[in-house]
Amino acid sequence: MKILITGATGSIGKTIVKVLLSKGYRINFLTTSRSKVNFFKGAKGFYWKPNRKEIDSSCFVGIDSIIHLAGYSVSNFWTKSVKKKIMESRLQSTSLLYNEIHKLGDKIQLKSFISASAIGIYESSFKKVHYEKDNLKRKNFLQNVVYEWEREVLKFSKLNFKVTILRIGLVMSKNARFLKAFRLTLNFGIGVIFGKGNQFQPWIHIEDLSSIFLFALNNQLQGVYNAVSPNPVTQSNFIRILSNSINQKCLILNIPSFIIKIFLGEMSCLILNSHNVSSSKIQSQGYKFHYPNLMSALKSFF
Numbered sequence: 001m002k003i004l005i006t007g008a009t010g011s012i013g014k015t016i017v018k019v020l021l022s023k024g025y026r027i028n029f030l031t032t033s034r035s036k037v038n039f040f041k042g043a044k045g046f047y048w049k050p051n052r053k054e055i056d057s058s059c060f061v062g063i064d065s066i067i068h069l070a071g072y073s074v075s076n077f078w079t080k081s082v083k084k085k086i087m088e089s090r091l092q093s094t095s096l097l098y099n100e101i102h103k104l105g106d107k108i109q110l111k112s113f114i115s116a117s118a119i120g121i122y123e124s125s126f127k128k129v130h131y132e133k134d135n136l137k138r139k140n141f142l143q144n145v146v147y148e149w150e151r152e153v154l155k156f157s158k159l160n161f162k163v164t165i166l167r168i169g170l171v172m173s174k175n176a177r178f179l180k181a182f183r184l185t186l187n188f189g190i191g192v193i194f195g196k197g198n199q200f201q202p203w204i205h206i207e208d209l210s211s212i213f214l215f216a217l218n219n220q221l222q223g224v225y226n227a228v229s230p231n232p233v234t235q236s237n238f239i240r241i242l243s244n245s246i247n248q249k250c251l252i253l254n255i256p257s258f259i260i261k262i263f264l265g266e267m268s269c270l271i272l273n274s275h276n277v278s279s280s281k282i283q284s285q286g287y288k289f290h291y292p293n294l295m296s297a298l299k300s301f302f
């Protein structure tokens with residue numbers, strides 16, 4: 001089976017490529033950097049520039065499925081031009097793929113299109129549990145980006161193959177920058193809590209996330225699925241479990257919400273908003289989590 005992956009050189013993509021190659025899949029990937037076309041040993045890179053509608057259409061030759069991860073990082077400071085890039089990188093890349101696939105018609109036999117999305121599409125709530133079927137309201141920039149991105153992806157449903165959207169939570173991996181930052185403060189005996197710390201943070205181990213992409217591929221899943229572990233934690237519990245996982249006692253430093261809002265402005269929603277997101281739909285399809293609990297997930301890294 002041959003898979004085309006966009007955003008393959010990013011933190012999630014690198015793991016998915018490694019897993020798929022180890023299972024014998026053939027891989028093409030699209031990159032916006034000419035210098036990265038030889039990024040992976042064993043996978044073939046092709047250049048594209050979605051904002052200029054440039055794509056090397058030979059990337060589609062012989063492919064069975066597409067995994068779409070490309071998007072400018074939301075963790076860059078949200079200036080006006082960064083916000084434009086966050087939104088446009090997702091919409092332009094998706095619509096370029098759609099137009100190319102539409103043009104190719106019967107020349108390619110795609111079976112599925114699996115796209116990343118994010119739990120940031122749900123509104124912030126300290127009480128509600130979010131399910132895929134929820135009505136969506138667009139109250140902030142992030143919700144708007146993810147909503148528009150999914151709307152662009154859903155256009156693929158008009159074509160004759162399965163379309164899957166995975167709403168991803170905070171991805172835990174050994175190299176995740178936020179994990180390194182929290183760990184660093186804990187090494188100095190300080191656990192940082194944002195606001196009251198009662199906001200829910202749905203998270204997922206990178207190994208489970210790559211397995212869910214594979215599961216979606218192999219089981220021809222269709223529709224929207226939350227890609228989060230079954231046990232989301234509040235931010236203060238996250239710090240408590242992280243400090244226990246490395247046997248490091250800590251003093252808690254609460255940074256009040258208003259200070260965070262002064263420094264991060266609109267972007268503060270990334271750390272202050274609360275999302276309690278259910279994983280029941282993907283589990284009801286038969287997916288079994290390798291890391292359902294945060295402690296075991298963290299212990300796999302440290």
Ligand SMILES: NC(=O)c1ccc[n+]([C@@H]2O[C@H](COP(=O)([O-])OP(=O)(O)OC[C@H]3O[C@@H](n4cnc5c(N)ncnc54)[C@H](OP(=O)(O)O)[C@@H]3O)[C@@H](O)[C@H]2O)c1
Binds near residue numbers: 033089171
């Ligand atoms: N990591 C998380 O916790 C998380 C959570 C929820 C959702 N997601 C979503 O999952 C996707 C993958 O996440 P990630 O953490 O792997 O992201 P990442 O490390 O930032 O990588 C994203 C990749 O997208 C490509 N890209 C960047 N800017 C682009 C642009 N302007 N046009 C087209 N492609 C561009 C880059 O590949 P090239 O340089 O090779 O082009 C980059 O390696 C993202 O869309 C992200 O929003 C991630």
